[in-house]
Amino acid sequence: MSDHVHGPNCNHGQQQQRPAGTVQVNDAQQAPPLFKSIASYLRDEKQSAMRTKQGVINGKRIEYFKGKSAVNALLKENFAKVLPKDQQVPKERSDAIVVLNELGKLGFILCVSRGDYIGEKHSPRQLAVAPTQEMNENNYYVWLWEGPKWGVYLRAGLLIAGILTAVLFPLWPSFLRLGVWYLSMGVLGLLGVFFGIAIVRLILYVLSLIVLPRGFWLFPNLFADCGVIESFIPFYGWDEPKAKKSPSSTSTTVNEKSAGSDVTHSPRSTTIEAVDE
The missing domain is CATH 1.10.10.10 (Winged helix-like DNA-binding domain superfamily/Winged helix DNA-binding domain)
Structure with a gap:
């Protein structure tokens, strides 16, 4: 029987303990x-x-x-x-x-x-x-x-289905592949028409500023915060004219100034008359 030696590797009296800083959490x-x-x-x-x-x-x-x-x-x-x-x-x-x-x-x-x-x-x-x-x-x-968890599983299933559908595209029936091609061409065509309209309306607006007194807009609500149909209504529009001062407002201002000058000089005349007396 060998003698037991206490040291760093000694397991005498050790108890299984939970690591420090850990917390047991239920499911x-x-x-x-x-x-x-x-x-x-x-x-x-x-x-x-x-x-x-x-x-x-x-x-x-x-x-x-x-x-x-x-x-x-x-x-x-x-x-x-x-x-x-x-x-x-x-x-x-x-x-x-x-x-x-x-x-x-x-x-x-x-x-x-x-x-x-x-x-x-x-x-x-x-x-x-x-x-x-x-x-x-x-x-x-x-x-x-x-x-x-059902929401997580549903999103994961849709993601996997989408990836498999894209990967297996060469195995699709010919009519489905042809339909996807026409659909993609249609989307690209709509994007091309949209950017074409935006470029044309900008060119027309710049030319109208040179020739006409007011700017001309084709589809003025194209980039407005509205619906798709409302973006193309009306067909054309003009810039709002700059506000000008009306003659009535100018005359009113002149009258106010003259009235103010009369009020200012009236006390002086009263004072002078009092001195003369």
């Missing part, structure tokens, strides 16, 4: 449907009015928010529509913090500490997992739950 996909509805409500900025910001944690961009914003969102009237009728609506800020605490336990959110900006001001901030996971209005939290 939010296994959470009850009620809390998934609450998380969906908070993530919907139109309903909850809770704004999120971009941060970076472990080199990955992620959305985070402040606890105060979440508490305010849970106290809104819109939140009552999300809850079932038999569920009590939070009435005080402490009740809303209890709801956030449940979201944290189920793995929807994670408490983090916010650091400095990564680059210039208003750029994403550096985030780090907080050693103590506590719910507080002044703390910051990141979203670990990205919402229902």
Whole structure:
């Protein structure tokens, strides 16, 4: 039997410990449907009015928010529509913090500490997992739950289908390939007509400035903020004439000046008469 020697490689009395700085997180996909509805409500900025910001944690961009914003969102009237009728609506800020605490336990959110900006001001901030996971209005939290997975699967399926369709283009039937060719030529033709109209109207406008007193526009609403049909109505138009001063306004100004001069000199004449007397 060999003697036991204590040293750096000794495993005597060691216990399996969790690495420092790690936090055990539950899977939010296994959470009850009620809390998934609450998380969906908070993530919907139109309903909850809770704004999120971009941060970076472990080199990955992620959305985070402040606890105060979440508490305010849970106290809104819109939140009552999300809850079932038999569920009590939070009435005080402490009740809303209890709801956030449940979201944290189920793995929807994670408490983090916010650091400095990564680059210039208003750029994403550096985030780090907080050693103590506590719910507080002044703390910051990141979203670990990205919402229902069916949307992700649907987008991935459409992307894969689009790639396969493009790759297998040589295997398409001849009538489909011919249809795609005609469609692409039609789109290119429309773009050519549009740019041609834009060039012609610019040339006509420059020539009209030289020959005519006002500029002439072909399709004056072509680049206006309106619909497609309204962009080609009317067919032509003119620049608005420059505003000129009317004679009536000039005479009014002269009369005002003369009236002002009379008022100015009248006290002097009164003073002179008083001295003569």
